Amino acid sequence: xxxxxxxxxxxxxxxxxxxxxxxxxxxxxxxxxxxxxxxxxxxxxxxxxxxxxxxxxxxxxxxxxxxxxxxxxxxxxxxxxxxxxxxxxxxxxxxxxxxxxxxxxxxxxxxxxxxxxxxxxxxxxxxxxxxxxxxxxxxxxxxxxxxxxxxxxxxxxxxxxxxxxxxxxxxxxxxxxxxxxxxxxxxxxxxxxxxxxxxxxxxxxxxxxxxxxxxxxxxxxxxxxxxxxxxxxxxxxxxxxxxxxxxxxxxxxxxxxxxxxxxxxxxxxxxxxxxxxxxxxxxxxxxxxxxxxxxxxxxxxxxxxxxxxxxxxxxxxxxxxxxxxxxxxxxxxxxxxxxxxxxxxxxxxxxxxxxxxxxxxxxxxxxxxxxxxxxxxxxxxxxxxxxxxxxxxxxxxxxxxxxxxxxxxxxxxxxxxxxxxxxxx
Numbered sequence: 446x447x448x449x450x451x452x453x454x455x456x457x458x459x460x461x462x463x464x465x466x467x468x469x470x471x472x473x474x475x476x477x478x479x480x481x482x483x484x485x486x487x488x489x490x491x492x493x494x495x496x497x498x499x500x501x502x503x504x505x506x507x508x509x510x511x512x513x514x515x516x517x518x519x520x521x522x523x524x525x526x527x528x529x530x531x532x533x534x535x536x537x538x539x540x541x542x543x544x545x546x547x548x549x550x551x552x553x554x555x556x557x558x559x560x561x562x563x564x565x566x567x568x569x570x571x572x573x574x575x576x577x578x579x580x581x582x583x584x585x586x587x588x589x590x591x592x593x594x595x596x597x598x599x600x601x602x603x604x605x606x607x608x609x610x611x612x613x614x615x616x617x618x619x620x621x622x623x624x625x626x627x628x629x630x631x632x633x634x635x636x637x638x639x640x641x642x643x644x645x646x647x648x649x650x651x652x653x654x655x656x657x658x659x660x661x662x663x664x665x666x667x668x669x670x671x672x673x674x675x676x677x678x679x680x681x682x683x684x685x686x687x688x689x690x691x692x693x694x695x696x697x698x699x700x701x702x703x704x705x706x707x708x709x710x711x712x713x714x715x716x717x718x719x720x721x722x723x724x725x726x727x728x729x730x731x732x733x734x735x736x737x738x739x740x741x742x743x744x745x746x747x748x749x750x751x752x753x754x755x756x757x758x759x760x761x762x763x764x765x766x767x768x769x770x771x772x773x774x775x776x777x778x779x780x781x782x783x784x785x786x787x788x789x790x791x792x793x794x795x796x797x798x799x800x801x802x803x804x805x806x807x808x809x810x811x812x813x814x815x816x817x818x819x820x821x822x823x824x825x826x827x828x829x830x831x832x833x834x835x836x837x838x839x840x841x842x843x844x845x846x847x848x849x850x851x852x853x854x855x856x857x858x859x860x861x862x863x864x865x866x867x868x869x870x
Contacts, residue, residue: 485635486557489523498524501534510543518547519554522561526570536571545579552592555583559596563605563633566641574608581606596632603631605642612642616650620668624675644684647675651687651694658698666708669695673715682719689732692720696737713744724775724823739774746776746793753778753791753802760802760841766862767795767853777822779803784827792822796857801832809849810836813856 489497497520504510521544525535534540548554562576584600587593596605604611618627628634633643654672657665672695675683682688695712704712722745723730723738730738747768754761767773772795779790790803799819801810810833812819818835820827839845839852853859 485637486560489520493520494524494527497521498527498534502532505534505537505540515547518544519551519557521547522554522558525558525561525576526565530571533571535576541572541575541579549583552587555580556592556596559584559593560637563637563642564640566608566645568608568645570641577606577608599630599632605631608642608645612646612649615643615646616653619646619675620650620654620671622671624671639678639683644687647684648687648690650675651690655694655698658695662698662702663705666705666711669708669711673711676715677719680719688720688729692716692730692733693737696740697734700736700740709744713741713748716741722823724777742775743768743771743773746773749776749778749791750793753789759846763846763850763862764793767859770860772796772857772859775822779827783825784832785829786832790827790832792820794822795853795859798853798857801836804832804836805838807841809839809841809845811839812836 497517500513500517501521501524504513521534526533530536534544548558558576559580562573562580566573581600584593584597584606587597591597600606604614615627615631615633625638628638628643633640637643650672654665654668657668672691676691677683682691695716699709720726721729723733723741724745750761750764750768750773754764764773773793774796775794777792779792781787781789784790786804788803790801793800793802797814799812799814799822801820804810812835816835820831824831839849850861854861
């Protein structure tokens with residue numbers, strides 16, 4: 446009776462399965478993917494990592510290597526650089542040699558080590574070059590039937606396991622071509638595109654680009670476009686840890702030279718979209734060197750002045766003088782929709798002064814920066830009293846231009862606009 450009941454249950458199960466056929470041979474596809482050299486191996490969860498890490502540390506302390514199974518050896522690459530630096534398995538004397546003996550001629554296990562190497566790569570990582578040398582040797586001896594043959598072809602072209610050579614090769618290729626395509630061709634796809642090796646190559650590219658901007662500033666527009674493509678993934682920085690190097694590499698070369706206007710606009714647009722305005726998002730800029738921030742504020746000020754003074758006037762020439770002498774620390778264009786006066790207004794920050802243009806016709810309103818009612822730059826909206834309270838005024842006539850220029854010279858040590866509006870030294 447039991448046998449009859451069991452057979453009946455099996456019949457019912459198979460009848461149910463027959464009504465829901467699989468659309469594709471899923472198992473065969475799964476097995477194919479499992480053997481594919483491009484598919485990333487599954488990492489261990491935190492609990493499994495800690496368990497394996499403790500067992501390896503026990504083996505270090507007791508020399509009980511016979512207790513480590515082959516199953517555990519092949520998972521060991523996941524913990525090579527796990528834990529505190531002095532206790533990492535990769536730094537223990539003789540451990541890597543013993544691991545390499547266990548992994549020798551075992552492509553699936555070597556692929557796991559290869560993946561960890563590319564994911565965790567850092568030039569300062571302990572014994573990283575020793576691991577690279579082993580991987581270089583293992584991949585180059587792979588035959589066409591081996592799981593490592595895919596990586597052999599990549600190694601011959603991109604030198605991933607000869608770090609100095611490989612980083613330079615990938616960095617320079619990414620600056621000349623589509624960087625995402627180059628990374629994929631080099632096997633740095635999926636999570637590896639965000640891993641240590643790709644990030645180190647990116648840093649190399651930033652350093653190379655900075656040197657190129659210093660020595661050949663007029664020929665780098667295409668390279669900067671490529672670095673921007675490489676920098677962004679889904680409207681976020683691909684490598685947030687490299688934000689400081691990125692900003693420095695594209696701003697500091699212009700500290701003592703002027704970029705082509707088209708290139709300046711490209712850099713400004715990128716930084717505003719992906720980092721933010723330093724006056725509005727100061728936290729994003731808090732680790733950036735002061736010369737880079739000052740330079741960017743000057744660029745933004747130049748853009749604000751261009752929006753306000755859209756045609757050439759005496760007043761535009763007056764401020765152009767202070768712009769060319771780099772006397773303007775910052776400027777903020779206030780649109781009609783963002784103030785109660787419903788007027789186009791410009792706030793200009795000079796040493797010791799804030800000046801308002803456009804609040805009253807043909808009149809400067811200005812405040813000493815020590816004045817507690819001085820208007821703040823970079824606000825979303827301005828009320829009338831914020832733009833007028835305790836402001837001093839000078840009329841913008843011939844005498845007013847001379848008086849204001851003298852005031853700025855005496856109290857802010859700004860150079861006089863000689864031969865402009867009758868101002869004399």
